[in-house]
Amino acid sequence: MAALGALRSCWAPARLLTGSAHHSNRLVLCQQTSIKRHFSNNKILVELDEATGVAVMKMKNPPVNSLSLDFLTEFSITLEKLEMDRGCRGLILTSASPKIFSAGLDIMEMCGKSAEHYGEFWRAVQEMWLKLYGSNMVTIAAINGSSPAGGCLMALCCDYRIMADNPKYAIGLNETQLGIVAPFWFKDTMSNVVGNRVTEQALQLGQMFPAPEALKFGLVDQLVPEEKVQSTAASVMAQWLTVPDHARQITKSMMRKQTTDKLVNNREADIKNFVSFITRDSIQKSLQVYMERLRQRKQ
Numbered sequence: 001m002a003a004l005g006a007l008r009s010c011w012a013p014a015r016l017l018t019g020s021a022h023h024s025n026r027l028v029l030c031q032q033t034s035i036k037r038h039f040s041n042n043k044i045l046v047e048l049d050e051a052t053g054v055a056v057m058k059m060k061n062p063p064v065n066s067l068s069l070d071f072l073t074e075f076s077i078t079l080e081k082l083e084m085d086r087g088c089r090g091l092i093l094t095s096a097s098p099k100i101f102s103a104g105l106d107i108m109e110m111c112g113k114s115a116e117h118y119g120e121f122w123r124a125v126q127e128m129w130l131k132l133y134g135s136n137m138v139t140i141a142a143i144n145g146s147s148p149a150g151g152c153l154m155a156l157c158c159d160y161r162i163m164a165d166n167p168k169y170a171i172g173l174n175e176t177q178l179g180i181v182a183p184f185w186f187k188d189t190m191s192n193v194v195g196n197r198v199t200e201q202a203l204q205l206g207q208m209f210p211a212p213e214a215l216k217f218g219l220v221d222q223l224v225p226e227e228k229v230q231s232t233a234a235s236v237m238a239q240w241l242t243v244p245d246h247a248r249q250i251t252k253s254m255m256r257k258q259t260t261d262k263l264v265n266n267r268e269a270d271i272k273n274f275v276s277f278i279t280r281d282s283i284q285k286s287l288q289v290y291m292e293r294l295r296q297r298k299q
């Protein structure tokens, strides 16, 4: 799938570079007037700059950008749309409300529901991961707040991570703290970024890394003052986009294919595994206790 996408998008830079006089004129016009296309729904705001080919995707699911079934569905549809758009070469993923990038999977989707619902939910989580990790676009996470578990996974799926330099913001795969287990593809995604040793320790402890620690361990690539997260993402994106798309895409696919294939070839088994795990009484109890702790902390 990724290889086919790479072939399709091979044309994108050529189209931009060798475009007709009309096209070049349009480009100049774009540079001057910065034509922006918006395709938003009530959970995701997208602004695609036609001059640069960069889309900024802002997650907007208050209060904490939790990844509900509805949100994940909208997310995957939006991503698919951008992936198919030949004018879009880069994606900056961020939160519409600073302080929280994403609180991860919506715990309520994993509590007290039917097995059928859990199956549908997990398929949507898989879909989000396959689309984002397998994207042909340059993907940059502009992490403007805390990012536990599924939120961290989203950031790890991107090619580059820029985080707000605020020790109050933390990122990590904290699943064990909830009494649950990060599945193999969450583990692989993290391991591909920070290596096996850091992943092994962080996953067992369910460690959340405050921003400076996240930088130290390579979980993020750069820390910048909060107000510079978006502009830094834009300038890093401009650098990445100087590389010809087809060469970068084939390289990305070569690096990630083994990891994505593991899930693609085991999707149904992975769903079955999730459903049988999450329906256990002991796991349901752990999640309820965790939610209760969150509420009490607030009080």
Ligand SMILES: CCCCCCCCCCC/C=C/C(=O)SCCNC(=O)CCNC(=O)[C@H](O)C(C)(C)COP(=O)(O)OP(=O)(O)OC[C@H]1O[C@@H](n2cnc3c(N)ncnc32)[C@H](O)[C@@H]1OP(=O)(O)O
Binding pocket: 063, 064, 066, 100, 102, 103, 104, 105, 106, 107, 108, 146, 148, 149, 150, 151, 174, 175, 178, 180, 181, 182, 183, 273, 274, 277, 278, 291, 294, 295, 298
């Ligand atoms: C054998 C192997 C088999 C493996 C099979 C698979 C196993 C299952 C794998 C599942 C993988 C799970 C991945 C996940 O992503 S789980 C989610 C983990 N997320 C968290 O732990 C985050 C929890 N939240 C927080 O830490 C804080 O809320 C946060 C720092 C994000 C924000 O803090 P803040 O103080 O600003 O806000 P509040 O805590 O007051 O929260 C506001 C309301 O939002 C609710 N909330 C928060 N997080 C979630 C969430 N993830 N899902 C649903 N709801 C959430 C919170 O309860 C507050 O609600 P109320 O206002 O109603 O009290």
